[in-house]
Amino acid sequence: MLIALLLLAPAPAGADGGVAWLGYEQAAELARQTPRPIVLFFSAPWCYLCKKMQRQVFSDPDLAGRLQKQSYPVLVDVTKEPRLMEVYEIKQVPTTIFLDLNGNPALRLTGYQNRAAMGRALMFVAMGHHHRMSWEAFSSRP
Amino acid sequence: MRRMLGAVLTALLVLSAPVWAWATNGMNMIGTGAVSSGMGGADVAVPAGCTAIAGNPAQLATTCSRVVSVGGAFLNPQMEVTMPGQSGVDNEFQLFPLPFAGYAQRIGTSRWSVGVGVFAQGGMGVDFKNVKNFNGADDSLYSQVAFMRLAPTVAYNVTDKLTLGLTAFAGYATIDYDFFPRGTQGQHVTGLSSFTIAGRLGASYQINDQWAVGATYTSESSMDLDGGEMRFNFGPGMGQVTYRDVKMDNFTWPRQAKVGLSFRPAPKWLLAFDVSWVNWSSAIQTVTVTASNPSTSVPSGYDTLTIPFIMDWKDQWIFALGAQYEINDTWTVRAGYNYGQNPVPDNTLNPLFPAMVEHHLTAGFTYTYKEWDFDVALEHAFNLDQTNTGDPSSTNPFSGTEVSHYQDTLHVMVSYRF
Numbered sequence: 001m002l003i004a005l006l007l008l009a010p011a012p013a014g015a016d017g018g019v020a021w022l023g024y025e026q027a028a029e030l031a032r033q034t035p036r037p038i039v040l041f042f043s044a045p046w047c048y049l050c051k052k053m054q055r056q057v058f059s060d061p062d063l064a065g066r067l068q069k070q071s072y073p074v075l076v077d078v079t080k081e082p083r084l085m086e087v088y089e090i091k092q093v094p095t096t097i098f099l100d101l102n103g104n105p106a107l108r109l110t111g112y113q114n115r116a117a118m119g120r121a122l123m124f125v126a127m128g129h130h131h132r133m134s135w136e137a138f139s140s141r142p
Numbered sequence: 143m144r145r146m147l148g149a150v151l152t153a154l155l156v157l158s159a160p161v162w163a164w165a166t167n168g169m170n171m172i173g174t175g176a177v178s179s180g181m182g183g184a185d186v187a188v189p190a191g192c193t194a195i196a197g198n199p200a201q202l203a204t205t206c207s208r209v210v211s212v213g214g215a216f217l218n219p220q221m222e223v224t225m226p227g228q229s230g231v232d233n234e235f236q237l238f239p240l241p242f243a244g245y246a247q248r249i250g251t252s253r254w255s256v257g258v259g260v261f262a263q264g265g266m267g268v269d270f271k272n273v274k275n276f277n278g279a280d281d282s283l284y285s286q287v288a289f290m291r292l293a294p295t296v297a298y299n300v301t302d303k304l305t306l307g308l309t310a311f312a313g314y315a316t317i318d319y320d321f322f323p324r325g326t327q328g329q330h331v332t333g334l335s336s337f338t339i340a341g342r343l344g345a346s347y348q349i350n351d352q353w354a355v356g357a358t359y360t361s362e363s364s365m366d367l368d369g370g371e372m373r374f375n376f377g378p379g380m381g382q383v384t385y386r387d388v389k390m391d392n393f394t395w396p397r398q399a400k401v402g403l404s405f406r407p408a409p410k411w412l413l414a415f416d417v418s419w420v421n422w423s424s425a426i427q428t429v430t431v432t433a434s435n436p437s438t439s440v441p442s443g444y445d446t447l448t449i450p451f452i453m454d455w456k457d458q459w460i461f462a463l464g465a466q467y468e469i470n471d472t473w474t475v476r477a478g479y480n481y482g483q484n485p486v487p488d489n490t491l492n493p494l495f496p497a498m499v500e501h502h503l504t505a506g507f508t509y510t511y512k513e514w515d516f517d518v519a520l521e522h523a524f525n526l527d528q529t530n531t532g533d534p535s536s537t538n539p540f541s542g543t544e545v546s547h548y549q550d551t552l553h554v555m556v557s558y559r560f
Contacts, residue, residue, distance in 0.1 A: 044251065045302035045303075046203060046253065046299040046302060046305065047206050048189050048203075048204035048205075048206060049204075049206040049207075050206070051351075055409040055410075056409070056410075056468060056471060057471075059409055078251050079302075085251065090251060091250060091251065092206065092207045092248065092250065092251060093206060093251055094206065110207070111206070111207055111513065111559055111560075112206075112559070114471035114472075114510075115471055116471070
């Protein structure tokens with residue numbers, strides 16, 4: 001099995017085709033011009049699960065495309081932007097916060113989230129479901 | 143404090159009954175936890191979460207919030223001993239549980255991570271019944287060496303790429319053995335125990351998104367094994383005499399140095415390679431058992447018995463290679479190979495302490511469900527035959543004895559992040 005795994009290992013990947021992250025101010029400006037939810041992904045250079053989400057979740061072309069189309073995705077390095085960490089009361093990373101069209105936090109997810117959870121969370125905020133039901137109720141729907 | 147620590151570690155030893163462990167790189171496990179073991183023990187440059195407590199403490203910094211892990215290994219050794227001129231005798235069936243429990247967390251969004259865990263560092267043991275002793279009668283060879291460690295650990299992200307870690311080990315070791323107790327000069331020894339302290343320094347350096355390196359250094363755990371009791375068989379005449387104070391000297395858990403690298407050739411792949419050096423030659427030389435305070439009067443000169451076991455183990459090099467593939471968000475598979483040189487010399491092979499297997503093949507997986515990880519790994523150690531080639535003497539009673547050994551180990555672990 002080890003040999004098979006080693007033989008099957010592909011060559012190093014190039015550009016991953018994942019999410020093209022924006023800066024916070026840039027996203028805020030874009031949201032003023034064309035209102036969409038803002039997705040704030042709080043990360044840190046030493047954060048293993050943040051890197052795992054980058055690798056497994058945000059590199060997925062389908063999810064990345066939906067995030068680009070339906071929101072303004074922002075990568076926040078908490079070591080470089082402590083002000084945002086204070087404003088959004090970040091206690092751990094990774095934390096993902098979805099801001100609604102008014103710029104108010106509509107959903108906060110802490111810890112590792114897989115592709116399905118992120119896709120569902122995007123739908124929850126982008127489609128306005130957060131006005132009608134809780135995230136727990138929405139995420140438990142079949 | 144010492145009493146409380148002893149109570150905790152003793153409770154864990156009891157929970158791990160009936161007897162103890164066969165370990166596989168000398169007396170050490172090839173890895174702790176199903177993730178490390180699934181990759182053949184190649185873990186020093188691999189994110190580890192909670193099990194970093196037993197591996198590279200710097201990898202504790204891969205914990206992003208809080209995680210608790212509980213699990214262990216179940217080890218089934220298959221052994222055979224063949225004394226000169228006799229047919230081989232198989233080891234009794236044994237299934238040794240080797241527990242692990244740990245908790246780790248990052249302190250907020252700071253650069254500090256802390257954790258604490260208890261785990262079985264390793265050990266060894268045999269249980270041969272109906273082996274002919276030196277008098278030609280049916281007898282037994284039995285041993286169990288157990289070593290449990292409590293390990294508070296801290297890790298600090300010095301820079302975005304460099305992380306350092308430190309683990310303090312408080313250990314508790316026990317040794318029992320039977321050396322042909324029904325024959326002349328036979329021994330039945332129980333209750334040897336010792337507290338130990340040691341430390342491990344670890345470092346990891348993330349060169350870039352694909353390459354990482356790591357290293358650890360573990361100090362020696364000196365042991366003062368005492369508090370035991372021995373029933374010594376003097377044979378016809380004096381018969382069996384119980385000695386109430388028994389100690390064992392020159393039995394030490396060795397220092398170890400380990401370096402490794404990991405390479406991520408694609409987002410879903412992780413390859414790892416470790417090299418370790420274990421200083422058995424300093425730790426296990428001539429192990430001396432001293433028995434005193436006999437329970438009955440004995441002739442002059444028999445108040446204290448001094449029994450040497452010449453072992454003279456060799457330093458050990460270990461090479462571990464592992465691969466991991468993340469199939470999707472739910473499933474991750476692993477495979478590994480581990481080679482650890484046999485530290486037991488041919489001329490001092492003792493079937494009571496034959497920690498000799500060399501080649502290991504492993505495979506495993508992780509199933510992730512929400513905040514839960516379920517890790518499983520299987521480890522097979524391939525058969526090794528070894529014969530004592532030393533000249534027969536009072537300090538080498540097993541001249542010409544052959545020992546065969548292979549084993550299978552199941553590793554399981556459950557982790558919960560919160």
